[in-house]
Amino acid sequence: MRKITFSEATREAMAEEMEKYPEVFVMGEDLARQGGIFGQFKGLPDEFPGRVIDTPISETFIVGGGVGAALGGARPVVDMHFADFIGVCMDEVLNQMAKIRYMFGGQAKIPLVLRAPDGLAGGGAAQHSQSVESFFIHIPGIKVVAPSNPYDAKMVLKAAIECDDPVLYFENKVLYKETGEVPEKEDEVPYEIGKARVEREGKDVTIVSYSIGMKNARAAADQLAKDGIQAEVIDLITLSPWDKETVLNSVKKTHRLCLVSECVKQGGAMAEVAATVAEEALEYLDAPILRYGAPFTPIPFAPTLEKLYRVYPDDLVKGIKGVL
Amino acid sequence: MATEVLMPKLGLTMTEGTIDEWKKNVGDTVKKGEILFSVETDKLTNDVEAEADGVLLKILVPAGETVACKTLIGWLGAEGEAVPDGAGAAPAAAAEAPAAPAAAVSAAAAPAAAGTAHAAGAYVPATPYAKKLAKEKGFDLAAIPATGYKGVVVARDVLGFTPAAAAPAAPAVKASPLAEKVAADLGIDLKDVKAAHGRVLAEDLLRYIAETREKAPDSEATAEREEVKPMSGMRKAIAKNMQNSHMTSPTVTFNLGIDMTEMKRYREQLKAKEIKVSYTDLLVKFVSKALTEFPLLNCSVEDNKIIYKHYVNMGVAVALDNGLVVPNITDADKKSLTEISAEVKELAKQAREGKLPPEKLRGGTFTITNLGMYGIESFSPIINQPEVAILGVNTMEDKVVVRNGEMCIRPIMNLSLTADHRVVDGSVAAQFLQRVKSLMENPALILA
Known part of the structure; x- marks a missing residue:
């Protein structure tokens, strides 16, 4: 079986979902120009012109804008750069992204994926190395996923994008470089969120x-x-x-x-x-x-x-x- | 109804105590208020009175053992009265599981506190799964030998247990629970140990260990010339406190000679009026006065904070035969010389009798330690934490000094001040010592 890195696996998932759903787009800091600081968006800006958007340094906007776009019918994937930065947009996560579907009695849905690279990467220190998933498993209204290998990384991300509810996707910075077996597209088994x-x-x-x-x-x-x-x-x-x-x-x-x-x-x-x-x-x-x-x-x-x-x-x- | 005898909690900081001595034997009649036993804490040894009339029915914790405060250590009650559940192990165990190791638990001096998980009636630590299995199989957890972590009964113990298997093929060696535990810890086969009276007791085991050790050729030479003794509670406390102080405070010691001519005269004047005070009493009085003027010497340090004490609780080190205690005179700065003198005497007396109330050992703000009677000329005492300074008092000696360009003989006494340089800088310590000198050389200033 072919072996690819975790980072490539997430890129593949993005490309396949963007191909499949025209309403999928990505925004965050340094994605289009740089391909993401861990290379996880490499090539996507050329493949899907206009659908990989660089934002100003404003996590509040990134998530707030993503929520708005989702309400408007898009299927946004927004990127946090570092999971540590979620603190900036906590209201958007806690009170908007997680609560809107409930507050509107199900009349609106938020098919938003919030990607958050986390973990100790060596010398990242106290503000760029954290694993913050615990905060979010305490919030009803968002799903929290954290895959451990390239194959799961791909399948979980695809499932997250296709999910009609907001999903917080934690991807570990050290795992990006790790390779693992990932089957060809036709042999893939879809992942069902919530399954161990x-x-x-x-x-x-x-x-x-x-x-x-x-x-x-x-x-x-x-x-x-x-x-x-x-x-x-x-x-x-x-x-x-x-x-x-x-x-x-x-x-x-x-x-x-x-x-x-x-x-x-x-x-x-x-x-x-x-x-x-x-x-x-x-x-x-x-x-x-x-x-x-x-x-x-x-x-x-x-x-x-x-x-x-x-x-x-x-x-x-x-x-x-x-x-x- | 029998009355529990508990390990008392003497003061806020006491968490455990060592039975120093049972003053009564099992079977002795005890009157309420009579001394029943004495307890050694990390600070001192206290006598504990019986809380009820009766007969001492049972001693659960023998002398020398240490248990947590409020632990049941014995029973008082009417003569012949049965001791409640958990303590009267012998009959219960014998009836319940004659073949189990627990059967060896006998009433007399069995130290239940050191005991095994199997003492009848005692809680048997077992994992939830082991309990579930034991319940399903109808086993008594207490009969199942534990092999799990921390001596807990785990599932495999239950699964591998058959009530019949508990009956040993060969008669097991009868031993007290303490002996069993010690033997297990040291890997000694109890079969090798000769019991002096029927079953193997801890003392038999100790004798066995001593005998076998003597036989070891290499240890023989040193064993005769050395002696190993466990530290007493007080010694442990001193060791811990002194080491802690040494690690905590960077100290500097300052020495200054005091001309005691005036102080001697002052003392004689008081004596003439039937007021007898010691130099220690005078020092307490004069140093307390100086401390009110130097708050940095009368403070303590916590994290990055300095806690200034607006009172002086003057500690006076009292040497005992087996150690040292530092009771303090509360509000020494507000007390008269005669009050101080009476209190110093009383505290020293209580200290020597081991009857110091625990509160007298807490809350000191400064300490005076006097080695003058031994002719010491200078030393560097260790600070009594959490205080920041201690004053060492040395011998008073006639010395030739120069006054107004002429030699003369004066009684000189050196003071050795050890101060914590975290808060007390050299100049502050020096000024303080200078002030003490000035007060003591001009006793009238005490009124100023």
């Missing part, structure tokens, strides 16, 4: 993650396998609405749960998973729920400190072995 995937089956512990966190999950599972410990690995893919059934069924089988994400552990996306399992499947747990995430501190700039800030597969392996 059991990526690896096991019987001893369930490891749940998403986005870049999956690298830790996979590496930990590999290490554990060497010691005969079979970890089941679940990629949530969609964080809101998340696939409770898949996780609960796995926990009922393995009786142990390990959660990992790159975002700050306190109040992080995985806290919701932990709480739900405790609420609905406590009697199936044979060990405390393990949860790994970033410490409750701004992301340090110094490489040595950034190294300390990260979660590593060894952390998971040690934790899991401690409760087996």
